[in-house]
Amino acid sequence: MPTRWPMHLGLLAVLPVVDIAMGKGRIPIHRVPRAQTTYNRVPVLNVDTSLETSNQFAYLVSINVGGQDFMVLLDTGSSDLWVVSSDCTTGDCAGVRKYSKTPSFTSTDMPFHLDYLMGNVSGTVGSETVTVGDFEVTSQIFAVANATNGLGLHGTGNSGIMGLSFPAEASIADTTGRTVVENLLSAFNDTSRRFFAFKLGRDQDSSSFTVGELDPTYANSTGDLTYNPVFTSGGAPYDYWKLPLQSLTVNGTSFSLSKSRAARAPAPVAVLDTGTTLILGPTQDVARFWESVGGARQTTRGWEVPCNRAVVVGMVLGDGDTQKEYMIDPADISWKESSVDGEWCLGGLQGNDGVFSADWLLGDTFLRNVYVTHHAASDSQPPRIGLRGLTDPTVALAAFIADRGVDSGPPAQVRTRADHTNSLTGGDICGIATAGGFVAGVAILVLVFTFTGHHHRKY
Ligand SMILES: *[C@@H]1O[C@H](CO)[C@@H](O)[C@H](O)[C@H]1NC(C)=O
Ligand SMILES: *[C@@H]1O[C@H](CO)[C@@H](O)[C@H](O)[C@H]1NC(C)=O
Ligand SMILES: *[C@@H]1O[C@H](CO)[C@@H](O)[C@H](O)[C@H]1NC(C)=O
Ligand SMILES: *[C@@H]1O[C@H](CO)[C@@H](O)[C@H](O)[C@H]1NC(C)=O
Ligand SMILES: *[C@@H]1O[C@H](CO)[C@@H](O)[C@H](O)[C@H]1NC(C)=O
Numbered sequence: 001m002p003t004r005w006p007m008h009l010g011l012l013a014v015l016p017v018v019d020i021a022m023g024k025g026r027i028p029i030h031r032v033p034r035a036q037t038t039y040n041r042v043p044v045l046n047v048d049t050s051l052e053t054s055n056q057f058a059y060l061v062s063i064n065v066g067g068q069d070f071m072v073l074l075d076t077g078s079s080d081l082w083v084v085s086s087d088c089t090t091g092d093c094a095g096v097r098k099y100s101k102t103p104s105f106t107s108t109d110m111p112f113h114l115d116y117l118m119g120n121v122s123g124t125v126g127s128e129t130v131t132v133g134d135f136e137v138t139s140q141i142f143a144v145a146n147a148t149n150g151l152g153l154h155g156t157g158n159s160g161i162m163g164l165s166f167p168a169e170a171s172i173a174d175t176t177g178r179t180v181v182e183n184l185l186s187a188f189n190d191t192s193r194r195f196f197a198f199k200l201g202r203d204q205d206s207s208s209f210t211v212g213e214l215d216p217t218y219a220n221s222t223g224d225l226t227y228n229p230v231f232t233s234g235g236a237p238y239d240y241w242k243l244p245l246q247s248l249t250v251n252g253t254s255f256s257l258s259k260s261r262a263a264r265a266p267a268p269v270a271v272l273d274t275g276t277t278l279i280l281g282p283t284q285d286v287a288r289f290w291e292s293v294g295g296a297r298q299t300t301r302g303w304e305v306p307c308n309r310a311v312v313v314g315m316v317l318g319d320g321d322t323q324k325e326y327m328i329d330p331a332d333i334s335w336k337e338s339s340v341d342g343e344w345c346l347g348g349l350q351g352n353d354g355v356f357s358a359d360w361l362l363g364d365t366f367l368r369n370v371y372v373t374h375h376a377a378s379d380s381q382p383p384r385i386g387l388r389g390l391t392d393p394t395v396a397l398a399a400f401i402a403d404r405g406v407d408s409g410p411p412a413q414v415r416t417r418a419d420h421t422n423s424l425t426g427g428d429i430c431g432i433a434t435a436g437g438f439v440a441g442v443a444i445l446v447l448v449f450t451f452t453g454h455h456h457r458k459y
Contacts, residue, residue: 026215027133029074029198029207030060057337057364058156059200059274061209064131065142066102070159074198074209076241076374077273077357078163079170081130081180082112082121082143090147092119095154099144104129112143114171119150125172132162135184135211141177161275164196164374166383168237181376188212191378199390200274200367208371218371218388225373225386228318234264238383240357241374245270246323249314250292253414258285260359268359270317272372272385276363283351285418290347292414293333303347305334308404311412312393313349315366326389330400332365 060071070083086098110125123145130140145160153159164181167174178186185194193212197219201207208215219225231242244267248255260268261282281289286303290296296305313333314325328348338346348365355361373386401407 025133025135025211025213027061027209027211029201029209030062030071031057031201031204031207057277058158059207059364060156060158061132061162063162065099066104066128066130068097068099068102070097070099071157072160072162073156073158073275074164075161075273075275076164077271077275077361078161079165079167079179079181080112080114080143080163080172081140081160082114082123082145083160084148084153085123085144085146087146088123088148090149092148092151093145093153096157096159098159101144102128104138106139108176110172110176112145112172119148119152121145121148121151123147125176127177130180132180132184133211135187137180137183139177140180140183141172142180143172164274165240166238169239184211185376191376194378195373195375195386197371197373197386198274199371200364202368214373215371218390219373219386222386225371225388226318226322226324227375227384227386228322229381230383230385231265231269232382233262238377240271240273241385242269242271242358243317243385244268244319244323245360245362246316246318248289249312249316249325250289250414251312251412253412253416254316255289255292255414255416256418257359258282258418262359265359267319270315270360270362271355271358272362272367274364274367276361277365278363279349279366280352280355280361280363281349282359283353286349286351288415288418289349293412295409296347297344299344301346302350304340304344305347306407306409307334307336307339307343307345308401308407309334309345309409310397310400310404310407312397314393315362317387324387324389326366326370326387327391327393327396328366328369329391329396331396331403332368334400334404335365336404 059074061074063070063072065083072083083099084093084096086100088098105126105128107124107126112125113122114120123143125141125143127139127141130137130142162180167179167182170179181196188194196211197214199208199215199218208218214220228243230238231244232238245257246267247257257268262269290303290305293305293309293311295309296303310330311333312330313328315328316323316325318324333348334345335348336345369389369391371388371390375384375386377383
């Protein structure tokens with residue numbers, strides 16, 4: 001049975017009014033360097049602080065809250081909107097634009113708190129007129145933050161986060177009001193337009209974010225995309241933008257993955273998440289991956305690879321007839337922007353057994369290679385994800401070799417099969433069946449660290 005989404009139409013006493021100048025669903029994305037790891041809900045266990053000073057990028061959108069403009073992080077891995085308020089006095093929020101209450105602000109007196117492994121945010125829940133591109137929501141529920149810690153907001157210049165995942169993951173209870181996504185998509189009576197789409201750019205100008213329409217640079221019609229239903233386990237509420245990840249390919253050779261930690265998942269589950277920089281997966285698969293590529297080493301930063309090691313990796317996503325391989329640019333696997341002396345590049349895939357929402361987290365290093373659409377459920381269909389691969393492996397490999405020089409190492413020797421031992425405890429930790437929201441997820445995550453003996457000194 002498909003779940004209707006938005007689910008709360010008609011349930012609230014006062015419905016927000018969503019106005020849109022039709023046909024203008026385009027919202028500019030700004031790609032900015034991160035001065036430090038500003039927002040990583042999931043820690044990279046074996047990576048120390050040097051990663052924080054590496055040149056990562058964040059994808060921001062400009063929104064207007066009560067007549068004031070703010071840059072917020074576009075995050076498909078969470079569901080709340082929050083913005084720093086003028087009474088925020090912590091050092092972390094110094095130097096970013098802050099929201100001052102206006103006559104259109106309504107407070108609920110409900111406290112708001114979110115813990116990140118690298119920090120936290122607190123404040124109160126209220127509602128205000130919020131404009132995203134040409135969409136104006138007259139009464140959008142959001143949190144005004146009076147304290148942020150450890151998020152490094154000033155480094156990136158964002159005043160908050162706009163979460164675009166499912167209401168079940170929102171920290172602000174869905175009885176209080178609808179999420180930004182629910183409100184934006186409710187502007188469309190035509191349910192086929194209830195979707196948002198983006199492409200994360202490799203430079204300042206090549207990103208795209210649209211609501212209710214495709215960007216013709218990347219797709220003109222539904223025939224240009226391959227659709228899969230969002231994965232959910234046994235009737236649990238939809239939580240994140242999840243797909244089955246059947247396998248990887250390493251230079252054309254199939255590389256099978258350890259089975260999912262989620263009960264009842266026929267294949268490992270991957271979350272598409274713009275709020276995470278890298279691709280994170282189970283440590284034993286990621287170790288076997290780098291051993292397959294060859295020449296890689298594990299340091300305190302994580303897996304590193306010689307910067308000229310050329311390898312084309314594919315991700316086989318989806319199920320049945322709509323299963324498809326999406327190719328990753330070799331430059332996303334060997335990350336020059338975070339190199340040591342231009343010789344050792346940070347691996348775009350890193351191990352992490354603490355990903356609570358799924359088995360794999362596909363962050364920006366994957367998402368830069370695809371055009372992706374996120375569809376709400378309709379009466380006839382569950383929520384769906386549409387994907388179009390944008391990386392031509394031949395072209396990308398040639399550009400990589402031209403930039404990095406010839407790789408003189410021996411060819412990859414792919415260890416195609418996973419070991420059958422699975423040393424992880426707590427098979428259900430990934431929280432696929434929990435709807436407890438992010439805070440619960442973090443609590444679970446901390447327990448997992450303790451039980452499995454991983455201890456990260458920063459926490
Ligand atoms: C938020 O983080 C700060 C600094 O890391 C810490 O001192 C504080 O106790 C945290 N607040 C909560 C409520 O967890
Ligand atoms: C933030 O607001 C809450 C709720 O009004 C209050 O309890 C808390 O003391 C405030 N914190 C700061 C740092 O002003
Ligand atoms: C959507 O339907 C409502 C109610 O029937 C109507 O008032 C509104 O004008 C419609 N909006 C559009 C964009 O067609
Ligand atoms: C969409 O159509 C336009 C106009 O015909 C064309 O320029 C563009 O390349 C097409 N986009 C794709 C992804 O095929
Ligand atoms: C992967 O294949 C390409 C193209 O054949 C080749 O240039 C490259 O060296 C291979 N990489 C490895 C690690 O074997």
